[in-house]
Structures are given as C-alpha cells and as structure tokens.
Amino acid sequence: MNPWLTIVGIGEDGELGAEARAALDRADLLVGGTRHLALVPAGRAARRAWPSPMLPLVEEILTGPRSAQVVVLASGDPMLHGVGATFTARLDAGEYRIIPQVSAFSLACARLGWPQADVTLVSAVGKSLDLMRVAVQPGRRLALYGAVAGEVAAMLTEMGYGPSGMVVFDRLGGPAEARRDGIAHHWVHPAGEDLAVVAVTCLPDEATRPLSTLAGLPDEAFDSDGQMTKREVRAATLARLAPLPGQLLWDVGAGTGTIGIEWSRAHPSCRAVAVERRADRAQRITANARTLGVPALRVVEGELPGALDGLPAPDAVFIGGGIGTPGLVDRCWAALKPGGRLVANVVTVTGEATLAQWHQSLGGDLIRIAVARARPVGGMLGWKSLAPVTQWAIVKP
Template sequence: MAPWLTIIGIGEDGVEGLGRAACDALADAKVIFGGRRHLDFLDGNIKGKRIAWPTPFSAAIDMILSHHGKPVVVLASGDPMFYGMGATLARHIPPQEMHILPFPSSFSLAAARMAWPLQDATMLSVHGRPLEIIHAHIQPGNRLLILSNDGGTPGEVAGLLAARGFGESLITALEHLGGPRERRIEGTASGWVHERTADLNVLAVECRGGVEAIFYSPVAGLPDAAFENDGQLTKRDVRAATLARLAPMPRELLWDVGAGCGSIGIEWMRAHPTCRAIAIEAHAGRQGIIERNRLALGVPGLELVKGEAPAALQGLEAPDAIFIGGGFTDMGVAEACWRSLKPGGRFVANAVTIQSEMMLVEWQKKVGGELTRLSVSHAAPLGEFDVWRQALPVTMLSAVKLMR
C-alpha cells in the first residue's frame, strides 16, 4: 500500500520552516491531527479537517486508524522519531504506509545553541516521565540535554543536582527553540533563582560536582552504601559477578525473584537505557525500600510485583534472564522460573545456606550450567593490627536454557 499517513515534524517557526514535501502533504490532506499549538500554525489555505489530540491521548491511535487509506497528516514537534509521535505510531502502522518528514529536534537545536557535539551529550526526556531518571546520568563532566516537562522543570533539576553535591553544575534553559520568542536563561544549580521558565524548554546541563558529590559509575557493582537495605542485599563483589553472568543486553527483560532491596534489577536497568526488570518481593518493608532505591538510582521504570513466588509469577511477561536471590528453596519457585525463561535465556541463582546449596547442586544436574563458589574477605582492624574478615561464601549456579 502507498503511504496514506504523513507525519510532519514542525518547529516553533511554524509552516514557514517546512519544506516543499511537507507543504504539499498538508495541502492534499483530508484530515490533519496535532496539538492545538501546531494546528494554530495553519492558515486558511489548508483545507483539511483539523483534529486536536484527544484526552486521554491514548484514544488518538484509534482516531487516526479510523481514517485508514485517506490522505492524513500528523503534526509533531521536531523529529517525530525522537521521543515523538512517530515512534508511537510506528508500533501500530506498518512503515510502508507512513511517510515521515522530520524537522530538527529540540535536542539538535539545543546542541547547536550550546555548540556541543550532539553525539557527546546524553539526551533525556522528562516530559511525562519521572524526573528521577536523571539520577543515573549525574556524573562529573557529563553533558545532559533534557526535554523539560514544563516551566517548573529547570528549578526541579537544579534542586536535584544541588542535593547530590552537584551545585556547581551549569544550567542553561533554552526556551522556544527555533521560534521568534527564543530565549536562554543561565545559572548554576545551587544559584538557580528562576521560579519558572516557559513551558517549552530544553535544559543543557554541564555536570560539575564538588569533593562531596555523590555519583555512581554505570559499571556493575555499585557500593553497598548506594542501596537502602535491611540486610537483604547482594553484596558488591557478589553482585558484580552475578550481573556478569546475567549479561544484560538492550531491550531484554529480567526477573529479580526475591528481590530484597532491588539491587540486581536496578543494576541490570542501569546497564542500558532499554533494559527492563521486574522485581518480585513479598516482604512489605522491602517493597518500600525497592521503590525508594529505584528512584534514587535513576531507574523509576523498574516494575515491582508485590507477592510471593511462584504464585506472583503468573501472567508476567516471559523473561530473557532470571535471578533468584531469595526463595530458591521454596516449593516450585525454581521450576516455575525455568519454565518461564525464554529459550537461550540466562538463569542465575545464589545460595548461602547448606540446604539451598544442596538444592543448587541438584538443580545443576537437571539443567546443566556452572557452579561457582565465591569467597570474599575484607581487611578489618583487630587491636593494633588488621586481619581478614571473611564474608559468608556464596554458591552460584549459572545456566543457559538451551534452544529447542
């Protein structure tokens, strides 16, 4: 089928900034969808019926599809495929039925104003998303381009940076990029005095931290102190070894069964922006800890299932990897996890007690894989001298579910 839907990226300069192909599509369109701000850019020479986005926005997909086969235009801000409407529609409409005409994204315009190489900046959107995603990217020297939710976002970002010890960070709020009302506001995180900016803004942040700044490497094995916990924590060295065997990959899903404080699922998601994780935890107190840790460490998208395995696993999306940190000895947990794991998926379980270790050995006979014992010692004072204090050894089973 020839394309019937044209998705046009449009900037703050309106129709004047569009090319010939976009203008021709608008002239031929029977129906034009867009935000009221975008529809107001159109003059009387454009005859197509104009439909503003509905509330709730989720109804928009069916509205567009109801005009299937007619010449339809969707107006979207900037580049429709970068945090835009085009990416949403591409999940519902075959690519051969769409013609996408991008405009420079707000990130491209912001990078141009700051003279920052776009490939060297971290691009984030908190438009309709939790502000806490920024936490995972606050590191000395990092440059962030942040699509704001509204005019209050710059002040919120400044407060978040200052609380982490990054009060020296330079913040530039770029309003109405590419339009006649374009303006920039500059300051530091600790000295930010602007209560509100224009709702349409992009933040350019150059992260600068003092000696007491709190930041974490994206490499697996965060310090134990990074996680609030009640003692149910996979310790740093064991956690790094566990994640190495789980091997996070883009767009893959992890089940963290008996999640404790959520450390494994959190570090899995920090490995790549598209990694997803579900933490399954029955203990009410630890559920609250997981909720706080996922915000503090920049992965608010970590899904929490409040319940006890194996019953709590029913109906969950099949995972690409599973970690069992607690409850391996519970009846049916290992079997349910292995059954749900995708072919080629990774399975890792840790044991500390003799009983759970014996079960790992038996399970290894069934599914294969590798058994590893980890023993970690830390230097600690004893009187005027130091001795090695050995943590409880951990036995680890790692296996791959063979393709069938």
Template sequence: MVGKWLAIVGIGEDGLQGLSAIARSLVDQAEIIVGGDRHLAMLPSNDERHKITWASPISNSVAEITQRRGQAVCVLASGDPMCYGIGVTLTKQIPLSEITIIPAPSAFSLACARLGWSLTEVETVSLCGRPPALIQSYIYPGARLLILSAGKDTPGIVSKILTQRGYGDSKITVLERMGGTQERIVESTAASWNQTDIAALNAIAVDCVADFGVLCLPRIPGLPDNAYHHDGQLTKHEVRAITLATLAPIPGELLWDVGAGCGSISIEWMRTHPRCGAIAIEQNSTRLQYIADNAAALGVPNLQIVAGKAPNSLQDLPQPDAIFIGGGVTADNLFDICWSVLKPGGRLVANVVTIEGEQTLFKWYEKVGGNFTRIAIQRAEPIGKFLGWRGMAPVTQWIAIKSSAINQ
C-alpha cells in the first residue's frame, strides 16, 4: 500500500505567505516541486530541491510525476486545482487515496468578490487551451459570464465575438493578477475594447447586453432553421426538437450523428450540456465545412467531425450512448454495426422520408423491436392574398433501446 505521496496545493498571487499552515507544511516537506515558471519563481532563490516545470504536451509532465510515485511530490497550482485545473487531470491518473488537495480561492470566487456577483448565478468557462468559440453557447441577454483567459489577447478575442454576435454594448471587466499587489481592473464595452497592455494572468467578466433586434438563440433543442448554414439537408426545427427529445441526452453522454448533413442534431445534442459529446459522420465535403462552421458559430467547436461514408467510417470510434441516423439507412450492414457498438441502455433513433427507408426500418424493428412515430408538420403560407396550410414531407421516426441481452 502506498500512502499519500502527492500534494496539490493551490497558490494565489500572494505567494507562499498566503498559504495556510497545512498547505505550507506540504510545500516545505516535499522532495520534488512541480509547477509553472510563475509558481516556481515564488520559491526562495536558495531552494535546491528538484523542480519539474510543466512541459508541452502536459501529459509528459504527468508521466514524470507518476514515475515519482512514493516520493514526496508537491504540485503548485493556480487557485483551486479542481476548477479547470491540473488537479482534474492528475486525479484521473493517480488514485485519490494517494493525493492531498489543498485549494486556494478560484479566479471565479475572487472575481465574484470583486464584482459583487453570486457565483451560483453566473456562467463559468475556461478558454485556457480551449477554442474561444466555446463562449458562443453561453451568450444570451442578461447573462453574466466569468471567463478564464488563455493570455493577454483573450479579452480582445472575446470582445470581437460579442460584437459580431450583436452584443457590442456588453460590459467587459478584465481582472488582472487578483489577490496580489499588482491587481488591476480594466473596464470597457465589447464594441469599444481597445486595450493592449493587459497582463497575461487575467480573468474576464461579461455582463451581456444584446443589441436591439438581435437574434437570441434558446438553450433548448429546436433552434431556428436560419441559425444554420446548409444546402437543404437540414432536419427542420420542429422535427429536430422531437428528435432530440427522443434521443434524450444526459450530461456526459456521447452521440453518433450518422449522415449528419449540416450537423444540427449533434450540435444541439452538445448544446444541452457542456459535458455532452458528439461525433458527426458525413461524406459530402461541402457539408463537412457547414458542420465545422455551424459548430463554431453555435458554441460547440469541440464537435468531432468524421469524413466518410457509413458504415465504413464508423470503425474505431468511441462507443456511443446514443446513435442518430438521419441519412443512408439503406446502406448494407449499417444497422448491425451500429447496434453492436451501442451501449446497453443506449438509444438508436432513425428518421426517414421514403418508402424504401420505412421498409428498412421495419426490418430493423423485426430484429429488436422499438417504436414508430409519424411526424407530420404543416406551416401556414400565403396562397394568393390568403393563408393556407402547406405540409412538409412526413417523417417516420423509429427508436429502439438496447436494454437487455435479448436484443443485443
């Protein structure tokens, strides 16, 4: 049995003197100190202990730490190590029974204290090592955002995104080096942001204000059709809302979107919760670009896109919790491959608009059961000087749940 050999200590801008007695003792007793250049510079100049500076990729440093198992290792981390921090990475590699974690106040907590905001009523996101387009899904009128910056240029990037989205009047507050003697607060609006002398260590607070008449996107499935770039291969918003309800995303689950078109189903699956993941599989090169553009514009740039035709393109993909087939249901062996990889309890949902597609779904139904739903939508459109109902192509939807050994 190995005891607690690894300490992860959160440290603020006030350095070692700001640590609690327990945290300071863990630092003092360590044989090896791990941290970034800024953290290691906080140690006394005559500290001769072995130091490990974070490398790129960080997995190399994590591997070096695990090789020191049994030695007294202390990792210095900014603020709360479990809030978008290194503690999250290390606890996935090393048993918690071998780790002691002492957090300092997070940047989010410090920012709320400076601004008088309630931490439970704000949207929090980190752009450290993450694409800035992530904030797109957090923007709505009245939202308060707290953003961990990747560096000095991040406030300008965020301001540009807000302005282009129609939120140029949003108040931007940049909080530099919180908790230290060099702490500074810079305020502006997104549209007028022109600051260039910004510290690399900063957090951004945004009070979102929408321009008059700007399109406000809901958080629930069924976004307006004009929120997407597409070539007509788009699941219409009424059918999309029903389909997402049938797929029933749960935080942390993975979706395969087979025959993704412009990516609307996988994008809205991911928008339901930040921990939902999706893989969009599409063979058309133009639509692949639509998927990438739509994912970035709608705040899910981490959507995984696979170019290729199913079922051949499905090899070696992570096991899904749910699968949606929006195109190509008649492809040979598609059902067998999808059903075999689907997790127990997973949902397989398919939409078709042709008789041949319905025949294929019925063959699947004969194998594993499930349920059919016919979705018929009519929209009011002008007929001369009057309004009349014009029907969209009816959609046949089939769902099967892989719930037991009998139908696996």
C-alpha cells in the first residue's frame, strides 16, 4: 500500500531534509500550525491550519477520501508526545510515513549535557501539570513540555522542592533560541514563550519527605475522613492486584481513593476508575489524585452496582466497600478480563462470611492481615492493633 499520509517533523529553523521536501512537493493538502505553515514556502498544496481544538480536523482527515496526498507538519519528532501517535493509532502501517526531526527533548538534553536515558520527560500539553508530581524525586532530572515555568516553580516549592534548579529553553533550535536559569523558590523570570522546555534538577528541602512510587504511601499523604485502606494493608493489597503498564483498575467503594491512586502511580500508563457513592468522598478522591500526581484518575459517583454500568472492562478489581451489595461481586467477576485479578477486603464478621462463600464458589486465596503499631503507653511503648482485615484474592482463568 502506498502511503497517503506523511507526517513531517519540522524544527524552529524550518530546515527540511530531501525526503521531507519531496513529500511537500507531492502534497495535495498541507496541514499544520500557523507557525509551521509559515516556515514552508508556498507550493501547489492547499493549506489548512489546525483549529482549536484540533481533533475535529484530525477526524476529518482520517475519515475523508484517501486518494489525495496529505502532509501534516508537527514539531520535532511527531511520535514523541506529538500528533503522530494520534494518527498512527487509527491507521494501518502501510497508510502513513513518519519523517521525524530532532525533538525539543533531544535538543534540551544536548544543551545541558544530560543523557536522555536518565531524564524523565513529562508532557503537560493539554493536560494537568499535576502529572509532574509523581516524577519529582530527589536528584531526578525532568524535562517538561507545555508547562509555564512560573507554575512549575510554584509547584516545586509547594512540594518541598524549592531548591531545585530550573532551566527554561525558548524556541529551541531556531535563531531566536533563548535560555533562562534559576532556582524554583526564587524564580523571577517572565513567562517567556509558549513553546518552551522546562528542565528541572529536583532538590528537596531538608525537611521534605520524598514519596515513593511503590505501594504503601504514608497514611498522612492522603486527605481522609478515616475511610481508607491503611498503609500496611494497602501495600499487601496492591501486591495482589499487581499493577501492570497500560492496565485498568476498578476501585469499588473507593473511600479516600488510596488503592486507585497508588495503582495509577505505579506506571504512567496505569489507569483507574474510583467508584464511590458519597459525594464528599468522591470530591476528596479527586483532590487526592491531583495532589499525588494522577489527575487523570476517573471518579464515578453513584450507588453500586449500577454505577459500574458502561465502564470499560477492567484488568483488576478492588472491592473495598459494599461487598454485601446484591449482584456486586457477580458484576465485577463477569466484567473482569481473563487473567485479571480481583481482591476484596473486609473488616466485619458479616463481610468475612460473604468472602468465605465466594472463596468456596470460585476459589482463590483467603488471607487474614493483622497489623499492630507501637504506641506510647505511659512512659513505655505498647502495641496498638489495627482492625484485622480479611482478604480474598483470585485470578480469573
């Protein structure tokens, strides 16, 4: 199949290689940002600038006739947080061709002498900057697309990473390239260009307590009304749920949202839906997800099991509340994909009886988790036990 769509990366200098120029010469339609189109000399192709939002034009191109040659201009490498992936996900391999340019990420790393493999790239283009929060770790180097430097500096300072070094590159690779250096808690530079890369070397304050991406965040990392899976039980629960890249979790009876949030922090592509009947708790889950760097976590408010209607099939299900709701376990088990994991925790005798029945019916493992924490008793330490948790864990054949 001869490609009808060519996606061409273009840099700030407008320079294009022979392959890209040949594609432009053959084009019937040229699509790109206003800035991109201005870098390309006029030719035979009709021109269309991206609207805002751009998805309607993407859809028009993908569903239109494929007899014409279409060239799409994109910044740098179209497949690195660019429009290229939007098109290729919907097309067969023979229908398109990608001609990449050096990415802004590569240029920023080159300017700083940073090995790319050691730098975390975070794209906030069309997304919440809260995504940065998971990546902020002591000594880590970050490169951010689509972020305003002042907002990055404010967030770093609020997180306890005010001493972090920041470098902002505007118009990388072009004649107007500029660089601004500073420290997060003393950031005084103006906003600069929209098309900037913000590079960060993460350095915490002395009092800052870093948060790991492994399961078992401190309980105090979450805003809670007390309805939450405690740290030790949470770590054991997530070990059974086994987060994997690209997979989806249903966090059913989510309470504070701890399980869905920690699942989502395990990998940038992990997704979760938190289902909670109480409006105040649903709002708290959303706030906790933003604070802990997973703003894309979806919160569904409603009564079970009806609130599960229409949700995409999960790879894992956690039932933290409502285990006795008629039809709930049946619905979750039926929706779960083969090889998926279902874990349910209870703290009541009635809940234990329900789990025992399901264990007898479907199999899996029944586990009793008992945790005691040392607490002051007079002038000494004694053990204070948390409510024991009974857990049922099973993998769907």
